[in-house]
Amino acid sequence: MDKSKEKIGIIGYGYVGRAFYEFFKNHFEVFAYDNNPTLKNDFSYLQDSMDFIENVSLVLVCVPTNALPNGCVDMSAVHQVLENIKQEKLVLIKSSIPPLSTESLSKKYPHLKLVCSPEYIGESSYYLPPPYDFDKEVVKTPYFIFGGRDNDCSAIIKFFKKVAGPTKEYIKTTRSNAEVCKYMENSFFATKITFCNEFEKICKTFGADYDVVRELWLKDPRITKTHTLIMNEDKDYCFGGKCLPKDLDGIITQSFKYGYEANFLKSVRDSNKNLRNDALKPHILCFHRIAYKEAISPIYFERKMAIGLLRLEQYIESYLQRGYKFGSIKQCLDEPKKYFCLSFDDGFKEHLEIAKILQNQYNAKKESLIFSINVNNALNNTLCGMDLLYYLIDKGKIREIFEYFKLDLIPSTLNNIEVLKQHYIKQDSKSLCKFYETFKADLSHIFLDSKKLKELANYGLIASHALFHRDLTQHKAQSKEEILESKQILEQLLDTKIDIFCYPEGKNDKELQDFVEEAGFTFALSIKHIHSQYGIGRRVAKL
Incomplete structure (x- = not known):
C-alpha cells in the first residue's frame, strides 16, 4: 500500500469499472473488487473482498443495474455495495439509476455522501473520430456531470481534475438532473437507431437504397452521422446490448410509477422489439x-x-x-x-x-x-385462461380477483389486467383449478x-x-x-x-x-x- 497516494476504491469491474481503473491508476492508489470470482483469472489485482473501503477516500459504484422482468431497474447490487460501507464516505455512483434514486439512497444511508454521475463508456466496436471518441477512454470525455450536494460534488471534482486536467468542463447539478440526463441520452440514441432502421425498411418498400438516402439526408448539417448506420443486417436489427434496452425500460417504468405514461418511448421500445424479431420470422x-x-x-x-x-x-x-x-x-x-x-x-x-x-x-x-x-x-x-379473467373483469370483479391473489391494485385498469396476467399464467394447474372453482363461469358461448x-x-x-x-x-x-x-x-x-x-x-x-x-x-x-x-x-x- 502506497501511503503517499490518495486511495480510490472501485466496486464492479465491468466496462465502466475497468475504464475508471485505467483512468485513475496512474494518479491514485486504486483498489478494485467484483463479486464474480472468475474475473480474478484475468485481472489478478482484483481484491478478494471489499475490506479496503475503510481506507479509501472515494468509492466508485460501477455495478450492473439490469432490468427486472417488470421493467423496473434492479437496484439490489447498488444496495449491496452501500450496505457494506459502514462509516462516512464520499461515494460516486456511476451505475445508471432511475430518477429520485440518489435521494432515496441518501435517506437510507445518511452517513454516505452520495453523488451520481452519468457515464458514457460504451460497447460499440466501430471507430469514432474526435470529438466522439470518448466512448472507450474516460480521459477523453470533454465534460463530467456530477449530481449531488455542492460540497460533495466539489470534493469529487478534485479527484477528476488531477487526471483530466483544466480543459474539461466539470458540471455540478442536482441529483435528479444528473439521473434524468443519462436516460434522456440513451433514450434519444435508441430512438435514432429505431428511426433509421424503420426508414431502411421504408426504403426497401419503395425500391430505394438506404445507404444512398442516408448520405443525402446527412447533407443537412443539423443531422449528425452517429447511430445512422444499419448494423447486423444478417442478424438482429435495431439496438440491443447492456445499456439502451434496460435504460429505455427503466425510464418508462419509473415515469409510470410516478404518474406519467411515456407513450412515445413505449412505441420506440415496441418498434425495436418488432424490428429485431420480425427480421427473423417467417x-x-x-x-x-x-x-x-x-x-x-x-x-x-x-x-x-x-x-x-x-x-x-x-x-x-x-x-x-x-x-x-x-x-x-x-x-x-x-x-x-x-x-x-x-x-x-x-x-x-x-x-x-x-x-x-x-x-x-x-x-x-x-x-x-x-x-x-x-x-x-x-x-x-x-x-378458460385469460378469457375467464376478462369475463370476471367485465362483471366488475377485478378487486375480488386481486384480493384472491393478494395483489395490490394500481390506478390503471389495463395495467391491472397485465399484472393479473403475469401472475395468473405462472400458477400451477392445481392453483388454476382452485381459482376456477372459486370464480366458476360458463364461457361455452x-x-x-x-x-x-x-x-x-x-x-x-x-x-x-x-x-x-x-x-x-x-x-x-x-x-x-x-x-x-x-x-x-x-x-x-x-x-x-x-x-x-x-x-x-x-x-x-x-x-x-x-x-x-x-x-x-x-x-x-x-x-x-x-x-x-x-x-x-x-x-x-x-x-
Missing part, C-alpha cells in the same frame, strides 16, 4: 378473436386481442398484392419471401365461420390455416365445442395449445404432462395426428422445445423466433 401471422357476427367484449380490443373481419381481409390482401401465396408452415420456413399462412389461437367460436370465409373467398389451403386449441376451453369449458371443432378440422390444421393456457416454463413436470395429454385428447377426438404445438403466451425454452419434439410434434409455434422448427416465431398482427 410470415406466419397470429390472430385471436375476429369480430364477425357476435359481439366481443371491449377488453379484447383494448388488449389488442381482437380485430374485425375487414381488417383481417386487409392483411391477407396486402400479402397477396405483394406476390405472396398461401402456404404451409414448411413452405413459410423454406421460402419466407414467397409464402404466408395464418394462425388463430384459443379455439374461439367465430374461427369456424372465418375458416369457411377464407376458403371460399381466397381458396386458402387447409395447411395454410392453423387453429390452436386450448383443450379445456373448447372441450371442457373449464379453466365463446368457444368451439367438440362438434364444431371436428368441422373446423375440415378447413384447417388443428394444433395443440395445451390445457390451462399458462406459462409452460413454470412447473415443468406438469407442463410436460399437459403437452402430452392435450395431444392425446385432440388426436382421439379428431382421429388424426396432431403435428403442431403452440406454446401458450409464446413461453418456451430449450427443455420444452426438446420435449415437444420427443412428444411427436413436427412444428411448434411461438412468438420470438429461433432457428428451430420447435421455436417458430409468428408475426403478431398490428391491431
Whole structure:
C-alpha cells in the first residue's frame, strides 16, 4: 500500500469499472473488487473482498443495474455495495439509476455522501473520430456531470481534475438532473437507431437504397452521422446490448410509477422489439378473436386481442398484392419471401365461420390455416385462461380477483389486467383449478365445442395449445404432462395426428422445445423466433 497516494476504491469491474481503473491508476492508489470470482483469472489485482473501503477516500459504484422482468431497474447490487460501507464516505455512483434514486439512497444511508454521475463508456466496436471518441477512454470525455450536494460534488471534482486536467468542463447539478440526463441520452440514441432502421425498411418498400438516402439526408448539417448506420443486417436489427434496452425500460417504468405514461418511448421500445424479431420470422401471422357476427367484449380490443373481419381481409390482401401465396408452415420456413399462412389461437367460436370465409373467398389451403386449441376451453369449458379473467373483469370483479391473489391494485385498469396476467399464467394447474372453482363461469358461448371443432378440422390444421393456457416454463413436470395429454385428447377426438404445438403466451425454452419434439410434434409455434422448427416465431398482427 502506497501511503503517499490518495486511495480510490472501485466496486464492479465491468466496462465502466475497468475504464475508471485505467483512468485513475496512474494518479491514485486504486483498489478494485467484483463479486464474480472468475474475473480474478484475468485481472489478478482484483481484491478478494471489499475490506479496503475503510481506507479509501472515494468509492466508485460501477455495478450492473439490469432490468427486472417488470421493467423496473434492479437496484439490489447498488444496495449491496452501500450496505457494506459502514462509516462516512464520499461515494460516486456511476451505475445508471432511475430518477429520485440518489435521494432515496441518501435517506437510507445518511452517513454516505452520495453523488451520481452519468457515464458514457460504451460497447460499440466501430471507430469514432474526435470529438466522439470518448466512448472507450474516460480521459477523453470533454465534460463530467456530477449530481449531488455542492460540497460533495466539489470534493469529487478534485479527484477528476488531477487526471483530466483544466480543459474539461466539470458540471455540478442536482441529483435528479444528473439521473434524468443519462436516460434522456440513451433514450434519444435508441430512438435514432429505431428511426433509421424503420426508414431502411421504408426504403426497401419503395425500391430505394438506404445507404444512398442516408448520405443525402446527412447533407443537412443539423443531422449528425452517429447511430445512422444499419448494423447486423444478417442478424438482429435495431439496438440491443447492456445499456439502451434496460435504460429505455427503466425510464418508462419509473415515469409510470410516478404518474406519467411515456407513450412515445413505449412505441420506440415496441418498434425495436418488432424490428429485431420480425427480421427473423417467417410470415406466419397470429390472430385471436375476429369480430364477425357476435359481439366481443371491449377488453379484447383494448388488449389488442381482437380485430374485425375487414381488417383481417386487409392483411391477407396486402400479402397477396405483394406476390405472396398461401402456404404451409414448411413452405413459410423454406421460402419466407414467397409464402404466408395464418394462425388463430384459443379455439374461439367465430374461427369456424372465418375458416369457411377464407376458403371460399381466397381458396386458402387447409395447411395454410392453423387453429390452436386450448383443450379445456373448447372441450371442457373449464379453466378458460385469460378469457375467464376478462369475463370476471367485465362483471366488475377485478378487486375480488386481486384480493384472491393478494395483489395490490394500481390506478390503471389495463395495467391491472397485465399484472393479473403475469401472475395468473405462472400458477400451477392445481392453483388454476382452485381459482376456477372459486370464480366458476360458463364461457361455452365463446368457444368451439367438440362438434364444431371436428368441422373446423375440415378447413384447417388443428394444433395443440395445451390445457390451462399458462406459462409452460413454470412447473415443468406438469407442463410436460399437459403437452402430452392435450395431444392425446385432440388426436382421439379428431382421429388424426396432431403435428403442431403452440406454446401458450409464446413461453418456451430449450427443455420444452426438446420435449415437444420427443412428444411427436413436427412444428411448434411461438412468438420470438429461433432457428428451430420447435421455436417458430409468428408475426403478431398490428391491431
